[in-house]
Amino acid sequence: MASSKRVILAEDVKLLMSQVAGHTHDKEKSTPGMLKHKDGNILKPLLKPVQAKTEIEFYEGIATSPHAALLSFVPKYYGIGSITLQSFRGEVLILEDVSANFQKPCIMDIKIGRQTWDPYAPPSKRESEEKKYMECKRDLGFCIPGFQVYEPESWQLTKFDKKYGKSLNQKTIRNAFSTFLNLDKKENAACIIEEFISQLKRIFNIISQQISLHLYSSSILLMYDCAQLGSNIEPAVWAHVRMIDFAHTFTGDSHDKGPDKNYLHGLENLIQVLSGLKS
Numbered sequence: 001m002a003s004s005k006r007v008i009l010a011e012d013v014k015l016l017m018s019q020v021a022g023h024t025h026d027k028e029k030s031t032p033g034m035l036k037h038k039d040g041n042i043l044k045p046l047l048k049p050v051q052a053k054t055e056i057e058f059y060e061g062i063a064t065s066p067h068a069a070l071l072s073f074v075p076k077y078y079g080i081g082s083i084t085l086q087s088f089r090g091e092v093l094i095l096e097d098v099s100a101n102f103q104k105p106c107i108m109d110i111k112i113g114r115q116t117w118d119p120y121a122p123p124s125k126r127e128s129e130e131k132k133y134m135e136c137k138r139d140l141g142f143c144i145p146g147f148q149v150y151e152p153e154s155w156q157l158t159k160f161d162k163k164y165g166k167s168l169n170q171k172t173i174r175n176a177f178s179t180f181l182n183l184d185k186k187e188n189a190a191c192i193i194e195e196f197i198s199q200l201k202r203i204f205n206i207i208s209q210q211i212s213l214h215l216y217s218s219s220i221l222l223m224y225d226c227a228q229l230g231s232n233i234e235p236a237v238w239a240h241v242r243m244i245d246f247a248h249t250f251t252g253d254s255h256d257k258g259p260d261k262n263y264l265h266g267l268e269n270l271i272q273v274l275s276g277l278k279s
């Protein structure tokens with residue numbers, strides 16, 4: 001399974017301050033949220049055995065898989081670590097921090113797909129997932145569990161959590177993107193939209209050519225460096241799209257064959273919503 005296992009020292013890590021969604025530090029369960037190692041990498045705690053196995057297999061297999069073309073959109077993978085952190089003792093995925101080069105990282109987590117439970121999920125999980133982000137998932141095929149944005153003049157940081165994401169619908173989603181992109185604050189903010197759309201289309205094309213890759217509850221991170229808004233450096237350098245969270249991903253023959261319609265539908269709508277912001 002894992003190609004390497006490194007012992008991670010508790011004193012070398014801290015909580016990832018730029019985490020915008022997903023499992024956070026939970027005192028009652030004694031589980032940490034996403035961590036940042038002093039070497040710059042991200043550590044993702046592996047909290048559930050089946051999901052851990054799925055995500056490890058995805059990262060370990062992608063380079064030699066038929067969807068290796070996605071590699072440039074996926075965080076680099078550096079193996080598995082083991083850590084004892086207060087009362088948590090377990091394993092972590094060691095990943096590239098995909099916003100590491102940004103001075104003022106604006107990051108939005110967008111969960112793709114109308115169906116966010118995997119086909120083997122128990123009915124209780126399916127029911128709880130169906131109730132969350134209902135309007136966005138039903139009408140758009142994606143939802144926004146969280147984002148953070150810097151204000152370009154003051155560089156004040158604001159975080160929007162899943163409560164805000166769950167309040168959004170097809171009409172108000174535009175406000176969320178407008179806030180995230182600082183559209184009413186910086187005239188040239190719209191140039192990032194083109195960059196995001198172009199990268200999303202590349203992901204769309206790769207996934208539409210796949211028949212054995214199916215992603216459930218996986219996210220797209222839209223990211224840009226607020227410190228570069230207004231600069232004349234090309235947006236490709238400071239606006240990136242990345243794919244994360246492969247805990248419910250199917251890559252082999254164990255699942256239906258055919259393109260991942262659930263994921264592609266969400267991506268298509270995301271591209272459409274972003275395109276609508278340009279007008």
Ligand SMILES: O=P(O)(O)O[C@@H]1[C@@H](OP(=O)(O)O)[C@H](OP(=O)(O)O)[C@H](O)[C@H](OP(=O)(O)O)[C@H]1OP(=O)(O)O
Nearest residue numbers: 021022023024111116125129132145162217247248
């Ligand atoms: O672990 P929890 O209780 O925070 O639940 C997670 C959800 O948080 P919420 O219920 O909205 O507070 C979380 O929901 P969000 O999308 O973050 O709102 C996910 O559904 C997560 O499922 P998975 O890891 O994608 O399978 C959920 O994880 P599990 O259902 O796998 O536990």
Ligand SMILES: Nc1ncnc2c1ncn2[C@@H]1O[C@H](COP(=O)(O)OP(=O)(O)O)[C@@H](O)[C@H]1O
Nearest residue numbers: 019020021022023034075095096097098109245
């Ligand atoms: N490789 C990464 N680089 C930077 N930030 C990341 C990376 N992976 C995850 N994150 C941050 O952590 C959050 C949760 O990640 P995710 O893998 O979805 O965890 P979970 O399985 O708990 O939902 C993301 O919304 C993002 O803010």
